[in-house]
Amino acid sequence: KPYDARFSSRVITLPGMVNLDVLDAKNVDWSSATAAALTGGFTMITTVQKCSTLTGIEQEIESAHKIAGGGIRCDYVLLAAASNSNSSVIPAASSISQGLYIEPEAGESSLTPWLSHFKSWPSSSPIIAKASGQALASLLFGAVLERREIHIRQVRTREDLQIIRISKEKGMSVTCDVDVMDLYAKSASDLAISVADKEALWESLDLIDAVTGPPELVISLLLQSEGEGRLPQGWVRSRLVDNPRRILGLTDTKDTYIEVDMSESWDAPAASELSGTKCLGKVRRVVLRGEIAFLDGKVWSAEGAAKNETRLVVEDASTMLPSSDARKETG
Amino acid sequence: KPYDARFSSRVITLPGMVNLDVLDAKNVDWSSATAAALTGGFTMITTVQKCSTLTGIEQEIESAHKIAGGGIRCDYVLLAAASNSNSSVIPAASSISQGLYIEPEAGESSLTPWLSHFKSWPSSSPIIAKASGQALASLLFGAVLERREIHIRQVRTREDLQIIRISKEKGMSVTCDVDVMDLYAKSASDLAISVADKEALWESLDLIDAVTGPPELVISLLLQSEGEGRLPQGWVRSRLVDNPRRILGLTDTKDTYIEVDMSESWDAPAASELSGTKCLGKVRRVVLRGEIAFLDGKVWSAEGAAKNETRLVVEDASTMLPSSDARKETG
Numbered sequence: 249k250p251y252d253a254r255f256s257s258r259v260i261t262l263p264g265m266v267n268l269d270v271l272d273a274k275n276v277d278w279s280s281a282t283a284a285a286l287t288g289g290f291t292m293i294t295t296v297q298k299c300s301t302l303t304g305i306e307q308e309i310e311s312a313h314k315i316a317g318g319g320i321r322c323d324y325v326l327l328a329a330a331s332n333s334n335s336s337v338i339p340a341a342s343s344i345s346q347g348l349y350i351e352p353e354a355g356e357s358s359l360t361p362w363l364s365h366f367k368s369w370p371s372s373s374p375i376i377a378k379a380s381g382q383a384l385a386s387l388l389f390g391a392v393l394e395r396r397e398i399h400i401r402q403v404r405t406r407e408d409l410q411i412i413r414i415s416k417e418k419g420m421s422v423t424c425d426v427d428v429m430d431l432y433a434k435s436a437s438d439l440a441i442s443v444a445d446k447e448a449l450w451e452s453l454d455l456i457d458a459v460t461g462p463p464e465l466v467i468s469l470l471l472q473s474e475g476e477g478r479l480p481q482g483w484v485r486s487r488l489v490d491n492p493r494r495i496l497g498l499t500d501t502k503d504t505y506i507e508v509d510m511s512e513s514w515d516a517p518a519a520s521e522l523s524g525t526k527c528l529g530k531v532r533r534v535v536l537r538g539e540i541a542f543l544d545g546k547v548w549s550a551e552g553a554a555k556n557e558t559r560l561v562v563e564d565a566s567t568m569l570p571s572s573d574a575r576k577e578t579g
Numbered sequence: 580k581p582y583d584a585r586f587s588s589r590v591i592t593l594p595g596m597v598n599l600d601v602l603d604a605k606n607v608d609w610s611s612a613t614a615a616a617l618t619g620g621f622t623m624i625t626t627v628q629k630c631s632t633l634t635g636i637e638q639e640i641e642s643a644h645k646i647a648g649g650g651i652r653c654d655y656v657l658l659a660a661a662s663n664s665n666s667s668v669i670p671a672a673s674s675i676s677q678g679l680y681i682e683p684e685a686g687e688s689s690l691t692p693w694l695s696h697f698k699s700w701p702s703s704s705p706i707i708a709k710a711s712g713q714a715l716a717s718l719l720f721g722a723v724l725e726r727r728e729i730h731i732r733q734v735r736t737r738e739d740l741q742i743i744r745i746s747k748e749k750g751m752s753v754t755c756d757v758d759v760m761d762l763y764a765k766s767a768s769d770l771a772i773s774v775a776d777k778e779a780l781w782e783s784l785d786l787i788d789a790v791t792g793p794p795e796l797v798i799s800l801l802l803q804s805e806g807e808g809r810l811p812q813g814w815v816r817s818r819l820v821d822n823p824r825r826i827l828g829l830t831d832t833k834d835t836y837i838e839v840d841m842s843e844s845w846d847a848p849a850a851s852e853l854s855g856t857k858c859l860g861k862v863r864r865v866v867l868r869g870e871i872a873f874l875d876g877k878v879w880s881a882e883g884a885a886k887n888e889t890r891l892v893v894e895d896a897s898t899m900l901p902s903s904d905a906r907k908e909t910g
């Protein structure tokens with residue numbers, strides 16, 4: 249396919265992209281993680297605070313916001329992590345976080361605590377979960393019982409895709425994302441998913457609502473495939489911009505866009521797991537709220553310059569949240 | 580409570596009871612299992628054929644019917660066992676079995692094969708499943724997606740009861756049974772469920788649709804508790820007669836009833852796990868279709884005298900069953 253001819257010397261413009269890859273707020277280096285995001289054309293990263301106490305959840309999340317605020321070079325959202333024991337206290341943190349993050353551990357086979365979360369987390373705030381197999385089916389069952397929307401992170405098996413497909417077909421409000429590393433996995437690699445599961449991902453493009461992954465590779469891998477005709481027109485923009493924003497419940501960020509130079513054809517670096525995989529397009533410029541955040545390989549956005557996108561949650565009469573704690577936070 | 584005064588010298592009459600305890604058709608001694616059933620006032624037992632081939636399922640089930648037919652002293656139903664690989668072939672056996680039996684094994688974490696069963700098993704024929712924890716939630720999710728009624732066998736944890744309670748509250752067509760051995764478990768026993776789970780069973784009497792277990796103990800243990808006021812009036816009959824029949828999709832059996840002598844108060848035998856547990860009522864007489872099948876301790880019903888209750892399944896236009904194979908079977 250003559251993509252070079254079609255695209256060369258052309259620059260395309262997209263709104264700032266949102267990476268749904270959920271980073272651990274306790275371990276993230278806010279400055280370098282947000283710089284890497286900008287380099288890849290993302291103007292927002294997603295993080296999660298795994299609170300270590302039951303009584304100090306709000307303080308822990310406030311403190312995470314404070315640390316983030318000093319380092320961020322692009323926008324971020326912070327999710328509150330559900331545990332199997334914090335369903336009664338964590339809703340108090342819903343006004344200072346962007347959503348709830350559920351990731352059942354291997355031993356946590358009981359649905360009961362997650363049902364409590366589905367019931368008590370405000371319905372206006374998203375729930376994002378990472379689970380596979382029976383744990384996934386179990387969570388989806390809880391979601392359907394409590395009529396909750398739910399987003400499933402990093403789907404990577406044919407079985408999970410099929411469960412999500414049937415759920416969608418039956419009218420459930422479920423969305424999902426996949427990791428770009430799985431979409432382009434090389435079968436030689438140790439960490440790679442099976443050939444059959446990778447095939448299933450490519451056969452499920454209609455089902456996949458968002459793509460996440462290492463910021464420096466995501467859009468260029470996808471643009472290469474779009475150029476080759478392996479991805480439908482418009483797929484890249486919807487999976488990197490529109491859908492992730494909708495899933496997180498975000499409105500557009502004003503005067504925020506990226507420019508991608510489509511004349512650049514390159515290979516994924518030798519050090520990466522996708523070494524040698526064809527890539528198309530280089531992010532040349534990122535503008536965040538009217539200011540240049542990234543230009544020609546250099547991050548211009550200073551530490552602490554960006555925003556916490558945590559919105560004010562509209563109080564829901566059906567929840568029993570201490571509403572006195574709700575406040576607008578902008579970093 | 581003065582149950583002795585109220586009930587002594589009294590005989591109560593009930594329709595023949597149905598035991599939902601699912602016996603393996605390959606290992607059951609039809610003659611002695613049905614004799615034991617009669618002794619306890621059951622006029623029907625439930626069995627399952629676990630087919631070992633994919634291509635000879637109908638033959639295996641026919642053969643199980645033939646073996647059963649030669650030994651049975653009371654009625655029986657035969658369920659067809661679902662496996663994770665037989666969903667496309669087993670519906671052909673729906674006209675010669677009473678329902679589908681699903682029991683996922685420990686390693687079978689994928690929902691996909693069970694979803695296929697929910698889709699392809701005729702909707703007029705019941706599905707009975709045994710599962711706990713995530714496997715249970717996963718099956719219930721499949722059932723809700725495919726809008727299938729489902730019966731859950733032998734619920735024995737507080738968590739599972741809670742999932743079933745929420746499912747029922749949300750309008751799902753789910754029923755469940757418990758084993759009488761769990762209801763009366765002695766905490767000293769090795770096999771016993773935890774004290775907390777046993778308490779949960781007793782707190783969930785409204786949720787429990789049927790009681791199963793060793794035929795010689797079931798009704799007498801329950802009548803004792805009814806006499807003590809621990810069980811509501813009418814609970815025993817609905818859980819041993821009406822509900823199990825409805826769950827299996829059976830109509831009433833004509834001229835079939837049992838007589839229980841309520842003047843007998845006794846203890847569960849020392850050899851049993853419930854050694855010493857108080858029991859009330861002895862089954863004196865069982866009449867099966869007008870003939871005495873059991874009287875004063877002696878089984879009168881001859882081997883091969885009873886019936887296979889497998890009904891003709893009304894062909895469902897939405898299924899792709901070979902209808903040529905449907906036939907009426909009465910042993």
Ligand SMILES: [Zn+2]
Binds near residue numbers: 269270461
């Ligand atoms: Zn990641």
Ligand SMILES: [Zn+2]
Binds near residue numbers: 310314577
């Ligand atoms: Zn804050």
Ligand SMILES: [Zn+2]
Binds near residue numbers: 313314556
């Ligand atoms: Zn803050």
Ligand SMILES: [Zn+2]
Binds near residue numbers: 406407445
């Ligand atoms: Zn797989």
Ligand SMILES: [Zn+2]
Binds near residue numbers: 600601
């Ligand atoms: Zn049993």
Ligand SMILES: [Zn+2]
Binds near residue numbers: 640644675908
């Ligand atoms: Zn037969």
Ligand SMILES: [Zn+2]
Binds near residue numbers: 644645908910
């Ligand atoms: Zn036959």
Ligand SMILES: [Zn+2]
Binds near residue numbers: 736738773776
């Ligand atoms: Zn328990």
